[in-house]
Amino acid sequence: MNVWTGQARSQAADDDYLDGNALAGPLSEVFSIDITAALGTCSGCGAEGAIAEARLYVSAPAKILRCPSCGAVLLRLDEREGRLILDLSGFRNVTIHLD
Numbered sequence: 001m002n003v004w005t006g007q008a009r010s011q012a013a014d015d016d017y018l019d020g021n022a023l024a025g026p027l028s029e030v031f032s033i034d035i036t037a038a039l040g041t042c043s044g045c046g047a048e049g050a051i052a053e054a055r056l057y058v059s060a061p062a063k064i065l066r067c068p069s070c071g072a073v074l075l076r077l078d079e080r081e082g083r084l085i086l087d088l089s090g091f092r093n094v095t096i097h098l099d
């Protein structure tokens with residue numbers, strides 16, 4: 001299994017990000033479980049890791065979660081005008097442990 005490496009390509013290799021734990025609050029409005037504890041697999045490079053350990057960029061209008069291995073966008077959370085748009089298309093899959 002390939003795991004998050006934290007060695008993203010230069011496009012995301014800056015220090016202007018939080019870890020994925022910062023998504024717990026905004027996503028608590030969508031999921032009844034703590035989604036940051038789930039495991040995600042990157043569609044770009046196949047790396048897998050806890051969503052809490054991915055890189056969250058909050059300076060753009062939308063919150064952007066990037067793969068720490070390749071820098072690909074995993075998740076986009078856009079909240080405005082009373083709507084929340086959640087794009088999970090950067091994940092090949094997300095595994096949620098129910099127990």
Ligand SMILES: [Zn+2]
Pocket residue numbers: 042043044045046047067068069070071072
């Ligand atoms: Zn990746």
